[in-house]
Amino acid sequence: MIEWIVANSWVTWLVVFLILAIIEMMTLDLFFIMMSSGALVALFAALLGLPFWLQVVIFCVVALLMVLFVRPVALRHLRSGPRDLATNVDRLIGESAMTLESVTDHSGVVKIGGDTWTARSADGSAIPAGQRVSVARIEGATAVVTPQRTDGPLPAQ
Structure with missing residues (x-):
């Protein structure tokens, strides 16, 4: 052999x-x-x-x-690829969203693009409904968001 x-x-x-x-x-x-x-x-x-x-x-x-x-x-x-090649939830990180309900460190609802996500505040602060936020990270099915500096609430999407 x-x-x-x-x-x-x-x-x-x-x-x-x-x-x-x-x-x-x-x-x-x-x-x-x-x-x-x-x-x-x-x-x-x-x-x-x-x-x-x-x-x-x-x-x-x-x-x-x-x-x-x-x-x-x-x-x-x-x-290491360009941001355009990010897939799934990685693509949502850094995206702008609008709060549909008040977001606290335990609960809330945001709209990212055309999808509704459960959310919570990254820094523990309460974010009122109708405010613009930024997606910091995704944990399971929950978007962890931080407030963005804007002059007022966003129009309804």
């Missing part, structure tokens, strides 16, 4: 590459794709006819370099 793996090492590296790529598709943490890059380079080394021990060294070195140097840059790039 070992002799066949060494003699057909390109098949071994192709299988390792595919298995690692499939695991990456399931985990999406950019670790196994870096490992599969090492297997792909080792596959090319096998096709060039390099000895098996050198293929293993190439796999280890390339995978290690990818994990240490490329993965952190890729993760940083994926996590």
Whole structure:
């Protein structure tokens, strides 16, 4: 069995590459794709006819370099995107809203865009109905809001 793996090492590296790529598709943490890059380079080394021990060294070195140097840059790039790419509730943070009912540190209702949310005050102050607020964060299904400085209440939305 070992002799066949060494003699057909390109098949071994192709299988390792595919298995690692499939695991990456399931985990999406950019670790196994870096490992599969090492297997792909080792596959090319096998096709060039390099000895098996050198293929293993190439796999280890390339995978290690990818994990240490490329993965952190890729993760940083994926996590830092423009505000337009924010999704779900992350998009609501910083948005302007209007209080429909008085908002206290325990209860209240605000309208963010076209949606009605339960709300509470971030600093514990009471905010009367009809006032403009800013969404500081979202905790579960509750918008935590802070008052905005305006000259008066907003018109009804």
